[in-house]
Amino acid sequence: MAHGLAPLAEGEAASAMFRPLASPDILPPLPDLGGCDWVRHAIALVEGETQRTADTHLIKMIFPGLAGISVYFKNESTHPTGSLKHRLARSLVLYGLYNGLIRENTTLVEASSGSTVVSEAYFARLLNLPFIAVMTSSTSRQKVEAIEGFGGKCHFVEGACEVYGAARRIAAETNGHYLDQFTFAERTTDWRHGNAAESIFAQMQCEPEPVPEWVVMSVGTGGTSATIGRHIRYCNYTTRLCVADVENSVFFDAYKFGDRTIVGTGNSRIEGIGRPRVEPSFVSEVIDHMVSLPDVASIAAMTVLSKRLFLVGGSTGTNFMALCWIAAQMKEAGREGPLVTLICDSGARYVDTYHDAAWLKVNGFEIAPYVDALETFLDTGKFAAPLGGPGFRS
Numbered sequence: 280m281a282h283g284l285a286p287l288a289e290g291e292a293a294s295a296m297f298r299p300l301a302s303p304d305i306l307p308p309l310p311d312l313g314g315c316d317w318v319r320h321a322i323a324l325v326e327g328e329t330q331r332t333a334d335t336h337l338i339k340m341i342f343p344g345l346a347g348i349s350v351y352f353k354n355e356s357t358h359p360t361g362s363l364k365h366r367l368a369r370s371l372v373l374y375g376l377y378n379g380l381i382r383e384n385t386t387l388v389e390a391s392s393g394s395t396v397v398s399e400a401y402f403a404r405l406l407n408l409p410f411i412a413v414m415t416s417s418t419s420r421q422k423v424e425a426i427e428g429f430g431g432k433c434h435f436v437e438g439a440c441e442v443y444g445a446a447r448r449i450a451a452e453t454n455g456h457y458l459d460q461f462t463f464a465e466r467t468t469d470w471r472h473g474n475a476a477e478s479i480f481a482q483m484q485c486e487p488e489p490v491p492e493w494v495v496m497s498v499g500t501g502g503t504s505a506t507i508g509r510h511i512r513y514c515n516y517t518t519r520l521c522v523a524d525v526e527n528s529v530f531f532d533a534y535k536f537g538d539r540t541i542v543g544t545g546n547s548r549i550e551g552i553g554r555p556r557v558e559p560s561f562v563s564e565v566i567d568h569m570v571s572l573p574d575v576a577s578i579a580a581m582t583v584l585s586k587r588l589f590l591v592g593g594s595t596g597t598n599f600m601a602l603c604w605i606a607a608q609m610k611e612a613g614r615e616g617p618l619v620t621l622i623c624d625s626g627a628r629y630v631d632t633y634h635d636a637a638w639l640k641v642n643g644f645e646i647a648p649y650v651d652a653l654e655t656f657l658d659t660g661k662f663a664a665p666l667g668g669p670g671f672r673s
Contacts, residue, residue, distance in 0.1 A: 393552070551593075
């Protein structure tokens with residue numbers, strides 16, 4: 280026999296096949312799965328919050344000068360954290376949980392001067408996790424207080440371009456998770472179901488004209504416009520998407536010239552929208568039209584809408600001004616149909632800034648001519664200077 284080994288008897292061979300390799304008392308123990316229990320519990324908490332959160336209202340407003348053009352506002356300010364970013368924050372946190380990036384005691388870190396960090400602080404509190412927001416020092420006092428009210432901490436930088444590196448560094452130092460809304464906004468939100476776009480079209484179903492001519496949305500991360508544009512195509516609607524940009528932001532030029540490498544140097548003065556770089560979540564291919572507006576016009580539109588409805592913020596003013604510009608062009612072409620835009624957040628967060636006359640004066644915003652012209656347009660349909668003048672680009 281090879282190697283001098285004696286063959287096993289028939290019975291011995293059979294028993295050897297089923298003989299344990301080692302004694303049970305020396306088998307390695309199974310891993311502790313307590314962390315999995317925490318993740319399942321965290322997911323259940325967030326999903327429970329989703330179930331408790333009612334849909335937001337779609338408000339129809341009547342403007343005498345816009346006969347034949349119905350105007351609707353999706354009021355996202357009624358979310359528990361006061362802005363449309365509540366949806367995004369929920370998606371970002373679930374994305375982190377689903378992908379094993381968020382575990383018990385993980386520090387959550389985000390870069391933003393907008394409402395996203397307020398909403399993320401809320402979800403961090405829900406899960407009993409530490410939260411750090413990296414934001415520019417110009418962020419409104421009300422947002423800072425809201426973040427701290429949910430137990431979060433704020434780390435300030437001077438320039439908008441500095442938030443990304445600071446957030447990555449803090450996440451590394453704390454062994455935390457950088458939520459990174461600017462990269463993940465467009466991929467964490469399901470653009471097929473359960474989003475603001477689906478809700479808008481569902482709420483329009485019983486209207487005389489249930490399919491909007493245009494949906495108008497400003498751009499910060501690019502996530503909301505990506506979701507709306509994709510949903511329109513997914514459902515094969517005839518609706519078109521107009522995206523509005525602001526001063527000191529590069530999205531409009533990137534769209535117009537097809538160049539995503541453009542980089543700006545200044546900070547947007549309209550909190551929550553406008554960026555000095557083209558964010559990864561900006562999906563230009565699903566946009567039908569872009570405009571860029573002067574900040575003074577955005578604040579004037581915010582002021583007009585706040586008088587006619589309730590206090591809204593600066594980004595909602597951008598949305599409304601862009602919608603009015605679209606409406607003026609429709610009237611000029613003899614077209615009619617419904618227009619929809621979003622109320623991003625409440626103006627209560629900006630009572631010390633955009634809604635304060637002294638602040639406007641110090642920052643060089645002379646809104647009166649724009650307010651008067653916009654009031655005239657809404658009442659008579661006459662779209663006149665300074666509306667559509669310097670600073671208005673399409």
